[in-house]
Amino acid sequence: MIEINDLRLSFGSNEVLKGIDLSIEKGQVTVIIGPSGSGKTTLLRCINLLEIPTEGMLRIGDSALSFREGNKPGRGDILAFRRKTGMVFQSYNLFPHMTALQNVMEAQVIVQKKSRAEAKERSMELLGKVGLAGKADSYPHQLSGGQQQRVGIARAMGIGPELLLFDEPTSALDPELVGEVLKVIKELAVEGMTMAIVTHEMKFASQVADRIVFMDEGIIMEQGSPNEVLNHPAQERTRQFLSLLSEPV
Amino acid sequence: MNDRTAHLTDIFIDSFVPLLMAGIKFTIPLTIISFILGFVLAFLTALARLSRWSILQRVAWFYVWIIRGTPLLVQLFIIFYGLPSIGVVIDAFTAAVIGFSISVGAYGSEIMRAAIQSIAKGQWEAAYSVGMTRSQALRRIVLPQAARVSLPPLANSFISLLKDTSLAATVTLTELFQKGQQITAVVYEPLLLYCEVALIYLIFSTVLSALQHQLEHRFDRYAAR
Numbered sequence: 001m002i003e004i005n006d007l008r009l010s011f012g013s014n015e016v017l018k019g020i021d022l023s024i025e026k027g028q029v030t031v032i033i034g035p036s037g038s039g040k041t042t043l044l045r046c047i048n049l050l051e052i053p054t055e056g057m058l059r060i061g062d063s064a065l066s067f068r069e070g071n072k073p074g075r076g077d078i079l080a081f082r083r084k085t086g087m088v089f090q091s092y093n094l095f096p097h098m099t100a101l102q103n104v105m106e107a108q109v110i111v112q113k114k115s116r117a118e119a120k121e122r123s124m125e126l127l128g129k130v131g132l133a134g135k136a137d138s139y140p141h142q143l144s145g146g147q148q149q150r151v152g153i154a155r156a157m158g159i160g161p162e163l164l165l166f167d168e169p170t171s172a173l174d175p176e177l178v179g180e181v182l183k184v185i186k187e188l189a190v191e192g193m194t195m196a197i198v199t200h201e202m203k204f205a206s207q208v209a210d211r212i213v214f215m216d217e218g219i220i221m222e223q224g225s226p227n228e229v230l231n232h233p234a235q236e237r238t239r240q241f242l243s244l245l246s247e248p249v
Numbered sequence: 250m251n252d253r254t255a256h257l258t259d260i261f262i263d264s265f266v267p268l269l270m271a272g273i274k275f276t277i278p279l280t281i282i283s284f285i286l287g288f289v290l291a292f293l294t295a296l297a298r299l300s301r302w303s304i305l306q307r308v309a310w311f312y313v314w315i316i317r318g319t320p321l322l323v324q325l326f327i328i329f330y331g332l333p334s335i336g337v338v339i340d341a342f343t344a345a346v347i348g349f350s351i352s353v354g355a356y357g358s359e360i361m362r363a364a365i366q367s368i369a370k371g372q373w374e375a376a377y378s379v380g381m382t383r384s385q386a387l388r389r390i391v392l393p394q395a396a397r398v399s400l401p402p403l404a405n406s407f408i409s410l411l412k413d414t415s416l417a418a419t420v421t422l423t424e425l426f427q428k429g430q431q432i433t434a435v436v437y438e439p440l441l442l443y444c445e446v447a448l449i450y451l452i453f454s455t456v457l458s459a460l461q462h463q464l465e466h467r468f469d470r471y472a473a474r
């Protein structure tokens with residue numbers, strides 16, 4: 001349902017994504033792992049079109065965009081495509097001048113032109129789902145990191161995306177707050193939300209992932225079921241990476 | 250009380266109302282009207298400088314360059330004494346409003362541009378990620394935050410403007426400072442009169458500062474600081 005074909009992106013002469021091929025089935029959770037600088041964030045940003053790929057093809061459902069050197073898709077196409085995906089940021093990026101409820105409502109009212117009543121009802125439902133119905137009227141600075149990130153998830157869900165992207169959603173959190181965010185993501189997985197998640201939480205990855213993708217230096221080195229990739233990696237680089245992660249500190 | 254002190258007290262009291270009236274009739278309206286027009290001009294200029302169209306960017310840059318690089322006094326003289334020689338005659342009050350608005354527009358646009366650029370890139374990206382267009386992101390997400398950032402420096406320039414309006418005396422406007430000069434010419438007590446003028450400016454600016462604090466307090470609702 002989501003297809004990425006030979007996706008490439010360069011920053012100047014630095015080719016960061018060197019031809020990514022990946023497909024994600026509806027309802028699947030794909031966890032992306034890999035060393036720092038391997039292009040995981042950039043891949044998510046390309047799918048969300050925060051970066052415009054230099055080359056390749058993206059398809060979500062029945063809409064597809066092709067990229068070629070010197071040929072950017074039109075602004076309208078980019079907007080329409082972007083609205084099919086939601087993004088959860090490492091540093092939350094909540095709107096600080098809006099309450100939790102307003103954060104979730106905003107795009108539904110401004111972008112989707114829902115009535116305020118309808119948007120509010122849906123947003124309260126989403127805040128309930130992430131366990132924050134009681135914090136609807138709090139401003140971001142009044143919330144803990146874990147709470148802010150859960151609002152971030154509700155906000156991304158608000159526009160009804162077909163695919164939800166998470167970029168290290170717990171790595172800015174104090175350890176004791178990680179669990180509450182992972183729990184929300186697991187619940188979404190159970191409900192059948194299609195998700196692509198960059199994370200270093202390996203236990204969580206093995207529990208929630210249908211597929212694990214290992215990226216290194218701008219390519220996908222290896223992918224497969226959690227058991228295949230985590231317990232029986234085929235590539236030496238994957239083994240190295242996993243052994244570094246499990247090394248006691 | 251000796252005679253000298255009584256004399257000065259009389260002058261002070263007799264001058265107070267005329268000075269205050271000059272302030273209320275000219276200085277205050279000049280400040281407020283110029284600031285409102287200048288604010289609008291500043292906003293449009295800031296948007297132009299941040300726009301995608303390079304022609305707009307360049308026009309805005311040119312305007313700011315000229316106004317910031319030349320003295321306000323000279324600009325007022327060009328408008329009031331210069332333009333009539335090409336047939337454009339403007340009365341003193343209008344000339345002053347034009348001069349001050351253009352000045353506020355240039356300095357204010359730099360304040361607003363800096364405020365908009367100070368908003369973290371992540372805010373734009375979060376807005377884009379939920380599907381907003383550039384103008385929706387600007388209007389709903391960035392500008393409200395930038396407004397709070399730019400409030401203190403804009404309030405500063407408002408108070409500066411109040412004081413700068415004394416330059417309008419040079420284009421024959423009988424505002425607060427000019428009134429002080431006129432009374433001084435008659436009673437010849439420059440120290441007393443100019444201190445009195447200063448006092449009235451101080452009263453006006455203190456009231457404005459109090460208003461500024463009220464406004465900032467409102468914005469503080471969402472800020473942790």
Ligand SMILES: Nc1ncnc2c1ncn2[C@@H]1O[C@H](COP(=O)(O)OP(=O)(O)O)[C@@H](O)[C@H]1O
Binds near residue numbers: 011036038041042
């Ligand atoms: N905006 C950018 N401009 C230039 N280089 C960038 C930019 N963003 C990322 N990069 C580079 O792209 C590479 C991949 O970065 P990133 O996708 O953030 O990796 P990861 O998320 O896997 O740690 C890095 O070498 C980084 O320096």
Ligand SMILES: [Mg+2]
Binds near residue numbers: 040041042168
């Ligand atoms: Mg990253």
